[in-house]
Amino acid sequence: MKDQNAENTSSFVLYSLDQFQVSISDEVKEHLTRPLQNLYAIHEEAVEHFQRMMDAMKRPPLQSVCRVNLIQSSRDQVMEGIRESLQKWIVSRGGDPEQMKVRVRPHPQLHDTIVVDVIPKDTSATLGKLIMPPNHTDMTLFPHWPTREQLGWPMSHRAILCDRLCGEAVLRGSDIFVRGILMADAGIVTGEVVAVYAHLGDVRKIARGRKMEEYRGECLFLGLGTACCSRVDMFRLESGLGVTMSPFPWDRAGPSMPPLSGILPHVMMPQNLPSIVVTHALQPEQNDTILDMCSAPGGKSLHLASWTKDQATIVACDRSRSKMIAADETFRQAGATCITPLALDTTSCVLQLSQDVERKTVQQILSSAKPSTKDSLLHVKGFYPGSFDRILTWSLTQSISDDLSNKL
């Protein structure tokens, strides 16, 4: 162990979720505050409204949303499946299904969408105000380590630090996979209850696998979890769970949302509401020919297939070949045979019309295209103008998207 008295404590800050402030650039701040100044006659009221917006931004939502794959199941079946899986989940974590603080319900407007709410919505019982677990027993694991106490690390639990993306996922219900863990206290063993922190800064500045006492930076306390492997395996294994989060609200800084990814694979997909409304806005019809210009990992392409009950021609493009190979597998597992995945840069996929070349339809181009010898993706260079009934773009930039979708 390093000379603890030599540790520099100045570049180290622990935050509770309540203390944490989202930082935004002056430009974004200006963009958000301008409409408020017109909304309120009194300046202080506009400032208060802005502060409420900033507080809301750091709070994880108290609900998750999932979309049903209507090719393989119905919404009622999936809701029942989610309830059963969540009951098994809480029992597997030592809880009682009666303690389950979630409700599974149909979305009131979107016919293929399910909402999972945390109830009650009061989160005052959580660890959101604390920077470490409360030590009810005055148990100390580290009796001879004053600097640890001075730094603010818990004395009652060993700790792990995950990256920011992983931390955001934890606040939405996820467990922690080994690749998300950056640092951990020495001596953690399988089954041990650990304090979980998320590093808020640049992950590239952290040397993964070091001990917690070497950490310098800013981090946020997320709650308690149980180690699924030893510290050694956290940094040796390539994949798998490192820590499962406690299912109980009193052990978590954020809401006790259950993990939804991985349950009922292929028949439902956790997806954010803004992504789901895209297909509802597009209103595709069966037998439509549809282009998804930036498809990977394929969530919206799959939604189009589900919506049309696999009765459309959907061309799912992404310029990343590897992502499209992975998406192809996802499409197959979901039973979406109407999707053709292509590795294509859609900023250069409009074929020029000329008098001596026959103008082929999308279906003709796809049926005459040869598959690659390395993977199953078809060789397609592009499509002729006016080929598609509907086009889904991702904002490459508004002008490029508009320009390309007007041509196709």
Ligand SMILES: C[S@@+](CC[C@H](N)C(=O)[O-])C[C@H]1O[C@@H](n2cnc3c(N)ncnc32)[C@H](O)[C@@H]1O
């Ligand atoms: C945010 S993701 C799209 C998410 C996807 N629409 C979904 O709902 O699952 C953006 C994708 O656009 C792809 N992309 C960016 N520029 C592209 C281009 N010029 N042509 C095709 N794909 C592109 C990226 O490779 C990336 O996979």
